[in-house]
């Protein structure tokens with residue numbers, strides 16, 4: 001079943017239109033990538049879903065149009081956004097950041113079990129559990145941002161350039177952990193990534209944005225076989 005469906009989504013910043021017909025769909029439990037160059041509109045697409053940018057077109061979550069809802073309403077429906085730049089609370093510890101992510105939950109045992117699961121998934125966070133987020137490395141901060149989002153028990157995770165600023169080896173560790181998270185939790189994911197090699201470790205299919213428009217989409221295997229994708233996104 002389809003969990004999220006975008007139909008001809010548009011968005012503007014002031015007078016400047018930056019999305020001009022973005023369409024994609026994420027199946028229940030699936031992982032879909034959004035590829036595209038700098039400024040193509042990837043981040044804006046995620047913002048239009050999470051309600052932080054006003055959008056046109058249709059944005060259906062579990063069959064209902066959520067376009068125009070406020071960010072906290074979208075979050076309460078089960079959509080968690082891990083923004084570019086991560087956004088953890090630097091003055092709070094790893095433990096406190098994870099607990100903040102669970103602030104709407106009341107199932108104490110479930111919260112404890114999810115923290116256990118996340119510390120097993122990201123062993124670095126276990127070592128830094130009582131450290132302030134501001135003292136973490138870039139990779140650890142990315143793990144924490146994902147962890148905090150997962151603590152809300154979302155149905156859908158919106159992930160924006162989790163590899164940004166990380167060494168290639170660290171980025172792989174982060175993506176492989178997120179792939180395991182996906183397998184073991186069943187959380188669906190919409191994954192923005194400029195590095196298609198990384199995205200393809202996680203997603204089953206992807207859509208390519210060019211200047212605010214979906215121009216191409218296909219399964220990971222189909223996209224890997226296309227010359228233009230290889231040239232633009234796979235370094236060969």
Ligand SMILES: Nc1ncnc2c1ncn2[C@@H]1O[C@H](COP(=O)(O)OP(=O)(O)OP(=O)(O)O)[C@@H](O)[C@H]1O
Nearest residue numbers: 013018036037038039040041042043044045084194
């Ligand atoms: N807050 C903003 N105000 C005005 N224009 C913006 C704002 N954010 C983004 N833009 C513009 O909107 C367009 C799409 O930006 P967006 O951030 O969605 O691209 P992106 O695909 O995520 O790029 P990147 O790969 O660099 O993160 C760009 O031209 C950008 O300059």
Ligand SMILES: [Mg+2]
Nearest residue numbers: 042043044084
């Ligand atoms: Mg972006």
